[in-house]
Amino acid sequence: MFKTEYRGRFAPSPTGALHAGSLATALGSWLKARAHQGKWLLRIEDLDLPRCAPGADRIIIQQLLNCGLHWDEEIEYQSKRSQFYELALNQLKKEEKAYGCRCTRKQIEDQLLRLGKKKDRHGELVYPGSCRKLNEVTEPCAWRLLVTDPEIESSVGDFVLRRSDRVFTYQLAVVVDDYLQGITHIVRGEDLLDNTARQIYLQKQLGYPQPHYLHLPLVLDDNNEKLSKQTNATAIACNTPDEALEALQAAARHLGLDEPALFKKGSYSSQSSESIINQSTINESTITQWLETAVEHYRKTRL
Numbered sequence: 338m339f340k341t342e343y344r345g346r347f348a349p350s351p352t353g354a355l356h357a358g359s360l361a362t363a364l365g366s367w368l369k370a371r372a373h374q375g376k377w378l379l380r381i382e383d384l385d386l387p388r389c390a391p392g393a394d395r396i397i398i399q400q401l402l403n404c405g406l407h408w409d410e411e412i413e414y415q416s417k418r419s420q421f422y423e424l425a426l427n428q429l430k431k432e433e434k435a436y437g438c439r440c441t442r443k444q445i446e447d448q449l450l451r452l453g454k455k456k457d458r459h460g461e462l463v464y465p466g467s468c469r470k471l472n473e474v475t476e477p478c479a480w481r482l483l484v485t486d487p488e489i490e491s492s493v494g495d496f497v498l499r500r501s502d503r504v505f506t507y508q509l510a511v512v513v514d515d516y517l518q519g520i521t522h523i524v525r526g527e528d529l530l531d532n533t534a535r536q537i538y539l540q541k542q543l544g545y546p547q548p549h550y551l552h553l554p555l556v557l558d559d560n561n562e563k564l565s566k567q568t569n570a571t572a573i574a575c576n577t578p579d580e581a582l583e584a585l586q587a588a589a590r591h592l593g594l595d596e597p598a599l600f601k602k603g604s605y606s607s608q609s610s611e612s613i614i615n616q617s618t619i620n621e622s623t624i625t626q627w628l629e630t631a632v633e634h635y636r637k638t639r640l
């Protein structure tokens with residue numbers, strides 16, 4: 338039987354080190370890709386440079402390596418891929434599916450007020466499409482997608498593809514990258530669930546195939562809020578193999594993979610009589626062993 342190749346990815350923003358939540362997402366997407374004998378790609382989503390922390394990409398990469406979550410193919414950086422986003426935007430412009438808009442936030446607020454509409458969606462403004470009919474729009478302007486799907490139109494409106502400061506938005510970049518990298522399966526955190534309809538719509542407008550989506554439950558903090566770099570979630574400790582294994586086990590438990598077989602106490606402890614070098618070798622192969630067991634377990638229970 339012909340089987341389509343599975344291609345998954347992990348796409349962190351380098352705004353800080355991986356925390357318990359982002360490691361769970363990384364592990365979940367890694368396990369699924371490995372269980373399908375597929376590829377797992379790493380993409381650094383660093384489009385919004387002012388929000389990125391210098392060096393955070395290197396830290397994330399090291400954390401993944403320490404945890405044995407190795408990726409296939411070359412790491413892609415969104416900040417180096419603008420030419421691809423430009424091509425996609427040009428395609429939409431040519432097909433009159435995108436239009437320029439110079440409205441300021443204040444103007445959009447006023448337009449909405451006149452229309453008797455309130456801001457919605459976490460205080461985000463749903464743009465009412467005021468510039469749809471303009472013929473000539475001069476740069477600098479934002480470029481918006483012309484949304485004709487009633488549900489998406491009412492929930493997010495004609496969303497921005499490129500901001501007036503020429504920065505491409507996450508929505509466009511992620512859709513273009515997933516397509517160009519041939520991603521077939523997207524496994525990511527539940528916090529991105531409400532972007533999915535928009536992204537599927539954009540894929541259709543660009544004539545791209547639709548990948549499969551799976552959204553993983555978020556790790557919450559003591560206040561029941563999602564862990565995020567903005568709320569200063571603690572970076573996972575994984576500098577030693579023991580720490581890395583512990584972090585992986587916590588991530589797996591979060592994903593509901595806490596089978597006794599997988600977490601048998603003591604079966605992974607290091608032997609104190611070994612020399613430091615040997616001990617670290619033993620522990621590193623232990624991580625690999627643990628990951629292999631986890632993949633087997635995932636294959637049996639989740640596929």
Ligand SMILES: [Zn+2]
Nearest residue numbers: 438439440468
């Ligand atoms: Zn406008």
